[in-house]
Amino acid sequence: MAYWLFKSEPTSWSWEMQKKKGDAGQEWDGVRNYQARNNMREMKIGDLGFFYHSVKETSVVGIVEVCALAHHDSTTDDPRWECVDIRAVKDVPNPVTLADIKANPKLSEMILVNNSRLSVQPVSKAEWTEICRMGGLDKAP
DNA sequence: GCCAACGTTGGC
Protein backbone atom coordinates (compact mmCIF):
# COMPACT_ATOMS: atom_id res chain seq x y z
CA MET A 1 0.00 0.00 0.00
CA ALA A 2 1.37 3.35 -1.05
CA TYR A 3 0.35 6.87 -0.15
CA TRP A 4 0.11 9.92 -2.40
CA LEU A 5 -0.89 13.54 -2.55
CA PHE A 6 -3.08 15.04 -5.28
CA LYS A 7 -3.01 18.76 -5.71
CA SER A 8 -5.75 20.83 -7.29
CA GLU A 9 -6.79 24.43 -7.52
CA PRO A 10 -10.26 24.46 -5.96
CA THR A 11 -11.47 26.87 -8.65
CA SER A 12 -10.85 24.26 -11.35
CA TRP A 13 -11.53 21.06 -9.41
CA SER A 14 -12.47 21.16 -5.75
CA TRP A 15 -12.94 18.60 -3.01
CA GLU A 16 -16.68 19.38 -3.09
CA MET A 17 -16.79 18.48 -6.77
CA GLN A 18 -14.80 15.33 -6.12
CA LYS A 19 -17.19 14.25 -3.37
CA LYS A 20 -20.20 14.74 -5.66
CA LYS A 21 -18.73 12.08 -7.92
CA GLY A 22 -19.09 9.60 -5.06
CA ASP A 23 -17.92 6.04 -5.51
CA ALA A 24 -17.90 6.39 -9.28
CA GLY A 25 -14.74 8.43 -8.93
CA GLN A 26 -13.17 10.81 -11.34
CA GLU A 27 -10.36 10.74 -13.86
CA TRP A 28 -7.44 12.82 -12.55
CA ASP A 29 -6.96 14.38 -15.96
CA GLY A 30 -5.03 17.39 -17.15
CA VAL A 31 -1.63 16.39 -15.76
CA ARG A 32 1.05 17.42 -18.27
CA ASN A 33 4.14 16.67 -16.28
CA TYR A 34 6.23 13.52 -16.64
CA GLN A 35 7.11 13.15 -12.98
CA ALA A 36 3.48 13.42 -11.94
CA ARG A 37 2.44 10.99 -14.68
CA ASN A 38 5.10 8.51 -13.65
CA ASN A 39 3.83 8.65 -10.09
CA MET A 40 0.34 7.81 -11.33
CA ARG A 41 1.69 4.85 -13.28
CA GLU A 42 3.04 3.50 -9.99
CA MET A 43 -0.34 3.58 -8.30
CA LYS A 44 -2.35 0.48 -7.49
CA ILE A 45 -6.05 0.01 -6.83
CA GLY A 46 -6.75 0.84 -3.20
CA ASP A 47 -3.77 3.16 -2.73
CA LEU A 48 -4.76 6.18 -0.66
CA GLY A 49 -4.01 9.83 -1.18
CA PHE A 50 -4.50 13.26 0.30
CA PHE A 51 -6.58 15.78 -1.62
CA TYR A 52 -4.82 19.14 -1.36
CA HIS A 53 -6.25 22.53 -2.25
CA SER A 54 -3.58 24.82 -3.66
CA VAL A 55 -3.44 28.60 -4.08
CA LYS A 56 -6.34 29.82 -1.91
CA GLU A 57 -6.72 27.36 0.92
CA THR A 58 -3.37 25.55 0.75
CA SER A 59 -4.73 22.73 2.89
CA VAL A 60 -5.13 18.97 2.92
CA VAL A 61 -8.92 18.65 2.95
CA GLY A 62 -9.74 15.05 2.11
CA ILE A 63 -8.74 11.43 1.66
CA VAL A 64 -9.08 9.72 -1.71
CA GLU A 65 -8.60 6.20 -2.99
CA VAL A 66 -7.26 5.06 -6.36
CA CYS A 67 -10.09 3.23 -8.13
CA ALA A 68 -8.65 2.79 -11.63
CA LEU A 69 -5.11 2.19 -12.80
CA ALA A 70 -3.32 4.63 -15.09
CA HIS A 71 -4.95 4.88 -18.49
CA HIS A 72 -4.95 7.35 -21.35
CA ASP A 73 -6.06 10.86 -20.38
CA SER A 74 -9.31 11.41 -22.27
CA THR A 75 -8.81 15.17 -22.39
CA THR A 76 -5.96 14.93 -24.91
CA ASP A 77 -5.09 13.04 -28.08
CA ASP A 78 -1.44 13.01 -27.09
CA PRO A 79 -0.66 9.38 -26.22
CA ARG A 80 2.02 10.44 -23.72
CA TRP A 81 -0.43 11.50 -21.04
CA GLU A 82 -2.10 9.08 -18.69
CA CYS A 83 -4.01 9.35 -15.46
CA VAL A 84 -5.69 7.28 -12.75
CA ASP A 85 -9.21 7.57 -11.38
CA ILE A 86 -9.73 8.50 -7.75
CA ARG A 87 -12.77 8.60 -5.48
CA ALA A 88 -13.44 10.51 -2.27
CA VAL A 89 -13.18 8.41 0.88
CA LYS A 90 -13.64 10.90 3.72
CA ASP A 91 -13.17 14.45 4.85
CA VAL A 92 -10.22 15.53 6.92
CA PRO A 93 -12.10 16.91 9.97
CA ASN A 94 -9.59 19.69 10.60
CA PRO A 95 -7.93 20.62 7.28
CA VAL A 96 -4.15 20.62 7.63
CA THR A 97 -2.69 23.81 6.21
CA LEU A 98 0.60 24.22 4.45
CA ALA A 99 1.69 26.46 7.33
CA ASP A 100 0.96 23.61 9.76
CA ILE A 101 2.96 21.21 7.61
CA LYS A 102 5.91 23.59 7.36
CA ALA A 103 5.83 24.14 11.11
CA ASN A 104 6.12 20.41 11.82
CA PRO A 105 9.73 19.16 11.79
CA LYS A 106 8.53 15.61 11.07
CA LEU A 107 7.21 16.82 7.73
CA SER A 108 10.20 18.87 6.61
CA GLU A 109 11.14 16.28 3.97
CA MET A 110 7.78 16.40 2.22
CA ILE A 111 7.86 17.14 -1.49
CA LEU A 112 5.01 19.55 -0.91
CA VAL A 113 7.39 21.69 1.15
CA ASN A 114 10.43 21.32 -1.11
CA ASN A 115 8.91 21.18 -4.58
CA SER A 116 5.58 22.89 -4.45
CA ARG A 117 5.10 22.59 -8.20
CA LEU A 118 4.74 18.81 -8.45
CA SER A 119 1.02 18.10 -8.69
CA VAL A 120 1.02 14.38 -7.94
CA GLN A 121 3.54 13.26 -5.38
CA PRO A 122 4.36 10.31 -3.10
CA VAL A 123 3.88 10.57 0.68
CA SER A 124 5.71 8.34 3.16
CA LYS A 125 3.88 6.18 5.69
CA ALA A 126 5.20 8.33 8.53
CA GLU A 127 4.09 11.54 6.84
CA TRP A 128 0.69 10.00 6.11
CA THR A 129 0.16 9.02 9.72
CA GLU A 130 1.31 12.38 11.03
CA ILE A 131 -0.96 14.41 8.76
CA CYS A 132 -3.92 12.19 9.56
CA ARG A 133 -3.26 12.80 13.26
CA MET A 134 -2.99 16.56 12.71
CA GLY A 135 -6.19 16.48 10.68
CA GLY A 136 -8.18 14.96 13.50
CA LEU A 137 -8.45 11.41 12.16
CA ASP A 138 -7.96 9.17 15.18
CA LYS A 139 -6.93 6.26 13.06
CA ALA A 140 -5.02 6.72 9.84
CA PRO A 141 -6.94 4.90 7.11
C1' DG B 1 -0.67 41.19 -8.20
C1' DC B 2 4.02 39.92 -7.88
C1' DC B 3 7.73 37.02 -8.25
C1' DA B 4 10.52 32.78 -7.66
C1' DA B 5 10.96 28.15 -9.08
C1' DC B 6 10.46 24.85 -12.24
C1' DG B 7 9.58 22.45 -16.72
C1' DT B 8 9.44 22.64 -21.65
C1' DT B 9 10.65 24.24 -26.12
C1' DG B 10 13.51 25.35 -29.81
C1' DG B 11 17.69 27.33 -31.95
C1' DC B 12 22.31 26.43 -32.63
Add this chain to the structure above:
DNA sequence: GCCAACGTTGGC
Protein backbone atom coordinates in the same frame (compact mmCIF):
# COMPACT_ATOMS: atom_id res chain seq x y z
C1' DG C 1 23.59 18.15 -26.22
C1' DC C 2 23.53 22.73 -24.36
C1' DC C 3 21.32 26.72 -22.99
C1' DA C 4 18.40 30.81 -23.41
C1' DA C 5 13.71 32.08 -23.68
C1' DC C 6 9.34 31.39 -22.48
C1' DG C 7 5.08 29.76 -20.05
C1' DT C 8 2.95 28.01 -15.93
C1' DT C 9 2.36 27.10 -11.16
C1' DG C 10 1.69 28.38 -6.66
C1' DG C 11 3.10 30.78 -2.33
C1' DC C 12 2.95 35.09 -0.32
